[in-house]
Amino acid sequence: MSGEPSPGERFARIALTRVLEPGDAIGGRWLREAGAQEVLRRLGGDDERLPGVSARRWEGLRARTAKVRPEQDLAAARDVGGRFVCPGDAEWPVTLDDLGDARPVGLWVRGRPSLRMWGLRSVAVVGARACTQYGAHMAAGLAAGLAERGWVVTSGGAYGVDGAAHRGALGAGGATVAVLACGVDRAYPRGHTELIDRIAEQGLVVSELPPGDHPTPSRFILRNRVIAALTRGTVVVEAAYRSGALATARSAQELGRFTMGVPGPATSGLSAGVHELLRGDGVLVTDAAEVVELVGDMGELAPVRRGPIVPRDLLGSGVQRVLAALPARGRAAVRDVAVGAGTTEDDAVGRLYELQSLGFVERHGDGWQLTRQVNPTVSAAEKGS
Known part of the structure; x- marks a missing residue:
């Protein structure tokens, strides 16, 4: 689909955010080949099923389609100051198209700024939920430094490194985006309700899922690909070998984005995943200046590091x-x-x-x-x- 979406196409995509799961590449292929209106019509009628799914899966999608109420979802989004953005809109971040058929059907957005414009100078700062004091300090410091340099800090709104990154950017009076694995009208985790509301006031809260939808383990992992695609690079601050933050870094690498890691103690299990990243294609960074040198424009160089001159x-x-x-x-x-x-x-x-x-x-x-x-x-x- 090219150009601005028609009202019917937009309405169909709103409905399909409640039918298709995030990252559903088969559904994405349907949208690319037939368009959202035709896909919704086929799912809601008695037509032969679309290719690529079993009869059982098709019936599951049809059952979901029977329950969609797009008008209610739009009203719920408006109640919290939200809107729906989809491919073809002026605000749609074209970097999400790099995900191919796995790109979002559309995005629910809370906040006043343009998501597309903010994505042009955005860096993801992600890491462990159960981070150490060192990890929280580094995440907050990196985010504050990036915000002061005019960069948007994007993260997942979770406890630990994510929360520290958002707070660091907000504390510096800067811009931050929270990409959630639930509806934009819900705060998850519940303990971050105040933080998510503050981000919506000062920045942007984004989700593929319609208002009221709840998070699941798979949705957290799939959410990470959106964080990677929205940004010019991903910085991982503390991550064990099995960590969602490393999934974000892998997505960034697959998309050709920069991947960076903040080193920690060699004995720390929470830094083991970061160190593995750095042994591969990840770049070691220790502050915002080094991040900007990598993801920024030509000439945005970090200062030369040297010891004291005697x-x-x-x-x-x-x-x-x-x-x-x-x-x-x-x-x-x-x-x-x-x-x-x-x-x-x-x-x-x-x-x-x-x-x-x-x-x-x-x-x-x-x-x-x-x-x-x-x-x-x-x-x-x-x-x-």
């Missing part, structure tokens, strides 16, 4: 060799310093006087030694005072 780092190589030739304790004659530095005595003298002017060494008679600021172990007795 005074001796600023010395020339020849001067550094002379300084290194002085013993840690006691004094040395110019001849011994020159041999240790691999240079002439005249050159060594010149370098020593340069070091003296910079406060690195002291001269005592015919000998030279390190100053206390360079070597605190130098005692008053060794300095001859």
Whole structure:
């Protein structure tokens, strides 16, 4: 289907969100080949079943179709400030088309911003529900840093890393999207009711499922493909070997999106899945700047990482060799310093006087030694005072 959907096509897609399960590629093929109105008509009539499903499955879909009430679903969505967005709409994120026949029939959306526009600069931050304090800290910090740089933080609204990511973005006054595995008029988990409502006010709450629908284990896994497709990259913060967050990362890889991971302790089971990701095609990141360098536009580079610069780092190589030739304790004659530095005595003298002017060494008679600021172990007795 191309172009803006007709009212009939839109209405049929609204009905089919209650009939077809998320990620149903067979149903997606029907929609592509016949259109939503024809699929709904066939499911609601006595026609021969569409190809690709058993008679038992067809009857199950027909039983669901008999119970659809699109008008009621639209009214329930409007009651919470929601709307329905489907392929062909100006707000439809075209990146979801990368899912092929498994793309959503449509999306129920709460919130004022345009989902399509927000998806253009969006990063997924996902991870363990039972995360550690470290995981929550990293997720919140990454999300806040991304939000401050003008990026939208997308996650699943769950406990743990998801919640920390949403709160980090909201706390920075930024944008965040929660993709739910239930209707947009429901908060799951219940403990995140206030958070989900706040996201709907400041950002967007999205779901494939119609209002009032409940989550199931399979819907959580299938929801992850939408998170991956909506965003330009996925960051995993803490994930065990069996983790839904890794399913999001795998979906991102299959779609050609960037996959990133935040490392944790080598002994932590909650970071084992992340480390496995990093051993493959995942990229190690530690802050928002490194994420943006990967997913952002050309020139959005993370700062060069280096340790603190100490005074001796600023010395020339020849001067550094002379300084290194002085013993840690006691004094040395110019001849011994020159041999240790691999240079002439005249050159060594010149370098020593340069070091003296910079406060690195002291001269005592015919000998030279390190100053206390360079070597605190130098005692008053060794300095001859």
